[in-house]
Amino acid sequence: MYKLFTHNDLDGVGCGIVAKIAFGDRVDVRYNSVMGLDFQVERFLERKDEKQNKDTTLFITDLSVNKENEEGLDAYVKEGGKVQLIDHHKTALHFNDYDWGHVKVEYDDGRLACATSLLYGYLVHHQLLEPSAALEEFVELVRQYDTWEWEQNDNIKAKQLNDLFFMVSIDEFVEKMVPRLERMDHFEYDEFEQKLLEMEEDKIERYIRRKKRELVQTFVGDYCTGIVHAESYHSELGNELGTANRHLDYITILNMGGKKISFRTIHDDVDVSAVADFFGGGGHAKAAGCSMNEESYELYAKAAFIIEPMRQDAFRNHYNLKETPQGCLYENRNEDRLFIYEKEPEYWAVELNGERIEDRYSDFEEAERFVKRQHSAWLSRDEHYVDYLREFMMNNKKGTD
Secondary structure: OEEEEEEOOHHHHHHHHHHHHHHHHHEEEEEEOOOHHHHHHHHHHHOOOOHHHHOOEEEEEOOOOOHHHHHHHHHHHHOOOEEEEEEOOHHHHHHHHOOOEEEOOEOOOOOEOOHHHHHHHHHHHOOOOOOOHHHHHHHHHHHHHHHOHHHHOOOHHHHHHHHHHHHOOHHHHHHHHHHHHHHOOOOOOOHHHHHHHHHHHHHHHHHHHHHHOOOEEEEEOOEEEEEEEOOOOHHHHHHHHHHHOOOOOEEEEEEOOOOEEEEEOOOOOOOHHHHHHHOOOEEOOOEEEEEOOHHHHHHHHHHHHOOOOOOOOOOOOOOOOOOOOOOEEEEOOOOOEEEEEEEEOOEEEEEEOOEEOOOOEOOHHHHHHHHHHHHOOEEOOHHHHHHHHHHHHHHHHHHHO
């Protein structure tokens, strides 16, 4: 008999699907939140001497246990119990100190690992699962989505798998996937699912457009973050908001109903798993999360409540355009006007209300980053730009008279 405790996201449920194909009715799968796992493990250890648990192999995937359960599991293994923890988060690397721990962040070829791919490899290696092309394709889609390689590879099929996952219940998703992967030569979506996915994509785009207007900006520690309340589409939302606002170090997504916080970044030099870890959570360098405690509530929810949402850059301009060497105009709610222009090659300057800021910037992006982070400014509309230039010309004319 086998028991699997795993996460309740796509990667965790992917582990459940792989286990179902490997063990069939001989495996009992439990899907858990990050906080729910330790309760399940505690109950298992309390009942370890019961008849049904004596011959059970316990798998834990895509999640890590707390220190107390870590010690309990190790004692259980030393008593003859069978446990295998498989994870891919760097915060779990210390489990490799145990014979029953297998944590791998990336493969030797540089590809990032996910729990589904690690479990699949483990079961195949130990001859507990017969490999198949369809299952390998499914596992790779899960891996690419969970590690965000799908975006680099423009693998829309991987994103669609996650969309489909969130459109149905976990049980329904598993019931759809297991028989399909067992009988198909290659993994494909059926015609009905394709229609659903097209409708879902339209829905996501509308949702993101609305949330762009609700984003607020603030500093938390040394990081400049954008904060938004949202209950759905966290990955898509984090990616879109981060891409549209590259001056932000990361995006913070608050789910007040679920009392959870998600962190997303598009930057290679920002590790949001460290941010989440500070509040007792974890995850990947570019996607992480934590439960909302009193401290994180104060910093991200309460402090941001009084901040006005960010204004989006003007997007129908013909004259006031970014990276124009002659200059482009930004403004903020304090009615400040910030003018970015190229003074000479590799030297961009910023003027605040007509006064030159002493700092110099090597490119436009660096100058804009300063303007947006320190002054919460947005690209002005053409008419404001024209007024600014007209005023500038008039002042210059008066100075020469």
